Every structure is written in C-alpha cells, then in structure tokens.
Amino acid sequence: MSLWRDSTASRPAPVPAPVTKEPARFDPPSKPELVPASAIPPTARPGAGLPHKESLIAADITIEGRIEGGGSVRIAGRFKGDVDVQGDLAVDTGAKLTGSVRADKVTIGGELEGNVEEASRVELLPTGVLIGDLKAGSLTVAAGARMRGQADFGWDSGKGAKITIHGGGHGAERGNGS
Secondary structure, eight states, rough: SSOOTTSSSOOOOOOOOOOOOOOOOOOOOOOOOOOOOOGGGOOOOOSSSOOOOOOEEEEEEEEEEEEESSSEEESSSSEEEEESSSSOOEEOOEEEESSSOSSSEESSEEEEEEEEEEEEEEHHHTOOOSSEEHHHHEEEEEETOOOEEEEEESSGGGEEEEEEEEGGEEEEEEEOOO
C-alpha cells in the first residue's frame, strides 16, 4: 500500500471559455476629395471675419517667380522674386527673400534683399537683415537687427520721419520726412 498519491494520474484539462470577440476590421482611410481651385472662394484680408490662410515656403525649398494673392505668406526657405499680398509676409530666421515686397505687415527674421515698397507695419527682428529701402506706416527694429538702405515710415499720415542707415548703424542721417 502506498502512502502517497500518484501525481501522474490524469486530470481533466480545463476548458477555456469561448471567445466571443469580433474579428478586428480595418477601414482604410477615405481619400480626400479634390476640389478645383476655381471652386475655392478668394481669401479676404485678415480680420475681415473669414479664416486667416497662410502659404508656406518650407526651409528646404528654393523657388524663383512671383507671389500675388489675398492671403499671407511665410518664407522659411529661399525665394527669388516679387511678393505682392494683401495679407502678411514673414521671412523666418535662416530664410532669404530677394525681391520687392508689398504686404500689410512684414516681419523679417531672416534676410530680405530688396525694397519694401508698401506695408502698414514692418518688424525687423533681432536676427533680421534688410538690404534695401523701406516704406511703411510704422517700423519696429529690435536690438541686433541690421539694415542698409533708406527707411520712410509714418508716411501715410504725411508726418513721417526719414532715416538712412548705413551698415552697422554708422553714419545714420535723419531728415524731416520730406
């Protein structure tokens, strides 16, 4: 007679509970619908109650041509040509624009080689470089910014100041805006 139980005796195997999980379904993303450009309404000036739209020239892009339109433009790469927009223009740090500019607000953090022919407001950031003449309603220049050219601001009210700046801030001339 044995004093222990035989551990090799067969036991019934546990039966797993039935799985009622539905198989996973894969719904491929729907393709965006293409809309002809003629069906898109033109963009109004910012602040006119419509959404603000901005076009971007990315940092690794170089383009030559002309930009015209009702929206805003941000240049992070290189662009050679004139820009005439009813919105804002931003030239990001490290970017370069070679050409004339007409825009509502112009923000320069990179390099602009050309004239700002018309703007309500121009901001020259600490990393900004402007080589050319400027005509604007107002001008803000941050410490560290560089400009070589003539600046006329406040001219829309007829009481503007005229400043000519030569590289590094040496030899600046001031006039009465005439």
